Structure formats: C-alpha cells, structure tokens
Amino acid sequence: MPALAPAVDSELAADVLADLVRSGQKELPSRWLYDQLGSALFDAITLLPEYGLTRADARLLKANAEAIAAALPGPFAIAELGSGSGIKTKWILEAFARRGPTNYFPIDVSGTALESCSLTLRSIPGVRLTEVHATYLDGLAQALEQRSAGQRMLVLFLGSTIGNFDFPAARGFLSQLRALLSPGDALLLGADLVKPLSQMLEGYDDPTGVTAAFNLNVLARINRELGADFDLRQFQHQACFDSDESRIEMHLRARSAQIVNVAAIDRQIRFEAGESIWTESSYKFRRTEILDLAQAAGFETRAQWVDDEWPFAETLLTVRERAK
Ligand SMILES: C[S@@+](CC[C@H](N)C(=O)[O-])C[C@H]1O[C@@H](n2cnc3c(N)ncnc32)[C@H](O)[C@@H]1O
Numbered sequence: 486m487p488a489l490a491p492a493v494d495s496e497l498a499a500d501v502l503a504d505l506v507r508s509g510q511k512e513l514p515s516r517w518l519y520d521q522l523g524s525a526l527f528d529a530i531t532l533l534p535e536y537g538l539t540r541a542d543a544r545l546l547k548a549n550a551e552a553i554a555a556a557l558p559g560p561f562a563i564a565e566l567g568s569g570s571g572i573k574t575k576w577i578l579e580a581f582a583r584r585g586p587t588n589y590f591p592i593d594v595s596g597t598a599l600e601s602c603s604l605t606l607r608s609i610p611g612v613r614l615t616e617v618h619a620t621y622l623d624g625l626a627q628a629l630e631q632r633s634a635g636q637r638m639l640v641l642f643l644g645s646t647i648g649n650f651d652f653p654a655a656r657g658f659l660s661q662l663r664a665l666l667s668p669g670d671a672l673l674l675g676a677d678l679v680k681p682l683s684q685m686l687e688g689y690d691d692p693t694g695v696t697a698a699f700n701l702n703v704l705a706r707i708n709r710e711l712g713a714d715f716d717l718r719q720f721q722h723q724a725c726f727d728s729d730e731s732r733i734e735m736h737l738r739a740r741s742a743q744i745v746n747v748a749a750i751d752r753q754i755r756f757e758a759g760e761s762i763w764t765e766s767s768y769k770f771r772r773t774e775i776l777d778l779a780q781a782a783g784f785e786t787r788a789q790w791v792d793d794e795w796p797f798a799e800t801l802l803t804v805r806e807r808a809k
Contacts, residue, residue, distance in 0.1 A: 497517060497706075497707070497710055497711065498711055498749050498750050500513060500514055500517065501513070501707060501711060501713075501747060501750060501752075501754075502750050502752065505754050505762065506747075506750070506752045506753075506754055510761075510763060511754075511760070511761070511762045511763070512762065512763045512764075513703060513762055513763075513764050515649050515764060515765040515766070516594050516620070517703050517706060517707075518699060518700070518702070518703050518764065518765065519593075519594060519595040519597075519598065520595065520597070520702070520706050520709075520710075521595075521596075521597040522702050522705070522706075523595070523699060523702050523703070523706065524569070524570075524595045524597040524598045524601075525597065526695060526698055526699040526702060527569065527699060528569070528570055528601075529695050529699075530691075530695055530696055530699060533691050533693070533695060533696075535687040535688050535691045535692075536688045536691070536696075537684075537688070537794065537795035537797075538644065538645060538677050538688065538795065538797060539573070539644065540794075540795065541677075541792035541794065541795035541796075541797035542573055542643055542644055542645075542675045542792075542797060542799070543572070543573045544792055544794070545675075545790050545791075545792055545797065545799040546573050546574070546576050546577060546643070546799065547576045548790070549788075549790050549799065550576035550577050550579065550580040551580050552788070553577065553580065553673060553788075553801055554577075554580035554581050554583075554584065556787055556788065556801060557637070557639060557671050557803075559637060559669075560585060560633075560635060560636045560637065561581060561587070561636060561637050561638065561639045561671075562587070562588040562589070562590065562628070562632040562633070562636045562637070562638050562639070563577065563578065563581060563587060563588070563589045563590070563638075563639045563640075563641065564589075564590040564591075564592060564617075564624070564625055564628040564629075564638060564639075564640050564641070565589070565590070565591050565592060565640075565641040565642075565643070566592055566621045566624070566625065566640065566641065566642045566646070567592070567593055567594075567621065567642070567644070567646045568591030568592060568593050568598065568599070568602045568641075569593065569595075569598045569602065569644065570598060570601040570602055570605060571591055571601075571602035571605050571606050572605055573643060573644075574589075574591075574602075574606060574641060574643070575605070575606060575609060577639075577641065577673070578606060578609050578612050579609055581639075582609060582610060582611030582612050583611070585611070586611050586612075586613065587611055587612050587613070588613050588615065588631070588632060588633070588636070589606065589612050589613065589614045589615070590614075590615050590616075590617050590624070590627075590628035590631070591603070591606075591614065591616060591617065592617040592619055592621060592624030592625060592627075592628065593617075593618070593624075594618070594619070594620055596618055599616040599617075599618055602614075602616070603616055615628075615631065621658075621662075622658075622661055622662065622665065625640065625662065625665055626665060629665060629666075637667075637669045637670050637671070638666060638670045638671075639670070639671045639672075639673065640662065640666070640670070640671070640672045640673070641672075641673050642672065642673070642674050642675065643673070643675040644675055645675055645676050645677035645767065645797070646675075647659075647674060647675075647676055647768075648676065648677060648732070648766070648767045648768035648769065648770070649765060649766060649767065649768075650766075650768070651730070651732070651766060651768070652768070652778075655768070655778055656778055656781055656782060659672075659778060659779065659781075659782035659784070660781075660782045660783065662782070663782045663783040663784060663804060666804045667804060668803075668804050668805070668806045668807075669803070669804065670803070670804045671787075671801065671802060671803045671804070672779075672784060672801075672802045672803075672804075673799065673800070673801055673802075674775065674779065674799075674800045674802060675797065675798070675799050675800075676770045676775050676797070676798050676800065677767070677769055677770065677796070677797050678769060678770055678771065678772065678791070678796035678797055678798055679731060679769040679770065679771060679796070680769070680795070680796045682726055685726055685733055685769060686724055686725075686726060686733070688733075689724035689733050689735060689767065690722070690723070690724040694722075696722065696724070696735075697722035700722045700735050700737055700764055700765075701717050701720060701722060701737065703737075703764055704717055704720060704737065705717060707747065710749075711747050711748065711749035711750065712747070712748030712749050713745055713746060713747040713748065713749075714745060714746050715745050716743070718740075719739060719740050719741055719743055720737045720738065720739060720740065720762075721737070721738045721740055722735070722736075722737060722738075723735070723736045723737075723738050723761070724736075730768075731768055731769050731770070732766045732767060732768045732769065733766070733767040733769065734763060734765070734766055735763075735764050735765040735766075735767075736761035736762065736763050736764065737761060737762045737764060738759060738760070738761040739756035739757070739758060739759065739760050739761070740758070741758050742756060742757055742758045743755075743756050744756075770798070772789065772791065772798055775789070775798055775800050776789070776800070779800065779802045783804065783805050783807075784802035784803065784804060784805060785802060785803050785804075785805045786800060786801070786802055787801040787802065787803055788800070788801045789801070
C-alpha cells in the first residue's frame with residue numbers, strides 16, 4: 486500500500502467516507518478534481534478543439550467588458566468564484582481599472598489555480614489582487630469584509646461552473662450568494678447552453694484523452710492524499726447526457742469487480758464490475774432558465790449576451806432591492 490501523504494485532508498476523507506464507502510450510486514463532489522495536476526489538466530481541456538466553452542466565454546468577455554463596466558458606474562471591487570487561472574478575466578479587470586484602482590479577489594479551492602491566476606493578472610496596471618484560498622461563499626464573505634468603504638462588489642462566476650450544481654442546488658446557491666450581497670452589487674454569470682448532442686458529448690470525452698486523465702486523476706489524488714490503492718487502469722472515463730435533467734455527467738466506471746483500500750479512513754470500497762463513481766455534472770441551460778434562476782434568487786437582469794459560434798450566455802445581473 487502507498488505511504489500516507491503527510492497531511493490528510495479531512496474534508497476529502499469525510500467525502501470519501503460519506504459518498505464512496507456505500508451501496509447505491511457512488512459520488513464525489515467535483516471540487517476534488519482540482520489538485521495541482523487536476524488544475525493543470527483543466528487548463529489543457531480549455532485548449533481542446535472539442536471544448537469550445539472557454540473560447541466562447543472569452544469572446545463574450547472581450548467584446549463586452551466595456552459595456553459591463555459602463556453598466557456598473559462607481560467604485561467596484563471584483564470577486565471571482567472558482568477563478569481557475571483567470572485568463573479570461575483580464576478584459577473585465579482592464580475595463581474597471583481604466584477608471585480607477587480596482588481590488589480583485591480570485592477565490593478558489595485550488596492553490597495551483599490561484600498561483601497561476603496571480604501570475605497572469607497581478608501586473609495589470611491599477612489592479613490590486615488578493616488571493617482567497619477558500620470555497621465559493623466562504624471566500625466571498627472574506628472578500629466582502631476586505632472591500633473598502635463605499636465600494637460595491639461585482640461577483641464573477643464564469644466558465645459555466647454554475648452547471649456543476651443541479652437545478653435546486655443552483656437556485657439555493659444563488660440565493661445564498663444574493664443574501665451576502667447588497668443592493669447595487671452585481672453578478673456576471675457565464676452559462677453554457679443546450680446544443681447538439683454530439684457537440685456536448687465530445688466536449689467531455691475528447692479523442693486525445695485529456696478529459697479522461699482529468700477525471701481519473703481524482704482517484705490518483707485519493708491514493709496520494711488518503712493512502713488508497715485505486716488501480717487507475719481498472720477504471721474507465723465515461724461522459725453521458727441525461728436529457729431529462731439536461732446535464733452531462735462524468736463517471737469513472739469499474740472495469741472489473743474489485744476492492745480498494747483507503748488507509749486514512751481504514752475502510753474498503755467494494756466495486757461490482759460496471760459500477761461507477763459520478764464525479765461531475767455540467768448542466769446545459771436554456772437562456773430563459775438562467776433568467777428564471779436569477780430572478781428566483783433575487784437578482785434583476787441587466788443584459789445577456791450569447792456567442793455566435795458556440796451557444797453560451799453571459800448574463801449581467803444586479804441585486805434587486807428588497808420589497809419594502
Ligand atoms: C470549471 S473550473 C472553471 C475555472 C474558470 N472560472 C474558467 O471559467 O475557466 C472550476 C474552478 O472552480 C474551482 N472550484 C471547484 N469547486 C470549488 C468550490 N467549492 N469552491 C471554490 N472553488 C471551487 C476549481 O478549483 C476550478 O479552478
């Protein structure tokens with residue numbers, strides 16, 4: 486059995502215990518995909534010809550950054566949920582920094598992602614970058630505490646990461662997000678739209694196998710951090726589309742019946758041949774669904790832009806005044 490990693494991540498151990506060591510559908514929250522290697526593999530995915538999502542998001546941000554800044558007058562701080570490497574954010578930061586010094590808080594659970602975000606964006610003139618190594622809402626609460634008096638907050642949630650939540654959870658998440666914000670604050674939400682099935686599936690199962698490596702790496706992570714003995718060659722990456730739920734699901738399917746030991750929690754995980762671990766969901770939206778979600782959570786739509794080449798929507802929302 487491999488040696489235990491020196492620092493056991495207790496939250497990962499708790500999720501493995503709750504979601505893998507059980508009968509029924511095994512699952513892992515998608516945040517565990519993003520360790521050092523996982524974040525690097527995600528960056529590689531964004532370059533794949535089959536994964537048009539990031540390029541569509543980038544085109545919309547580049548084309549509309551000035552309009553977004555113009556729609557939000559006055560001093561703003563900017564916080565980004567799950568910033569990743571932040572490459573696409575530069576146009577927004579440049580547009581705000583042109584009119585005055587701008588505090589930017591990238592928030593991510595991946596230290597690697599934050600490091601590369603900082604390298605990419607800290608040299609933009611007028612931008613003061615503060616890394617926040619935290620989960621989305623804890624990180625936003627920290628960023629809100631640090632903004633200067635009189636500043637409003639623009640929250641960026643790009644790359645269709647909202648699609649990792651199922652619909653009720655997305656509604657709940659946006660409501661919690663809204664509750665942290667004040668009238669005048671804003672949210673820029675990127676969401677991938679429904680498109681032809683083959684295009685959606687190829688985006689999550691590319692022929693070069695980069696997405697498969699990204700998915701399988703979560704098992705390697707559990708080996709490294711929790712002293713488990715997953716044999717990665719005994720699992721197969723799979724992507725499928727659930728049309729009732731309008732979501733791509735990523736799974737890791739056991740090629741054979743097997744028992745995996747997890748030293749850090751002193752447990753065994755039993756797999757039947759063909760049984761899967763569900764590692765990520767990516768919901769595909771209709772434009773009106775985004776508006777309905779936002780409206781239900783207490784946001785008002787200011788604008789929505791859709792890419793011409795790859796159906797993807799960028800929606801600018803502001804916090805609605807509470808009913809008196
Ligand atoms: C799909 S990637 C998107 C990255 C970037 N925003 C983009 O559009 O390319 C999701 C990012 O969110 C981070 N992440 C995942 N779950 C998180 C959580 N619960 N709290 C904070 N960050 C999280 C990951 O580490 C990753 O960098």
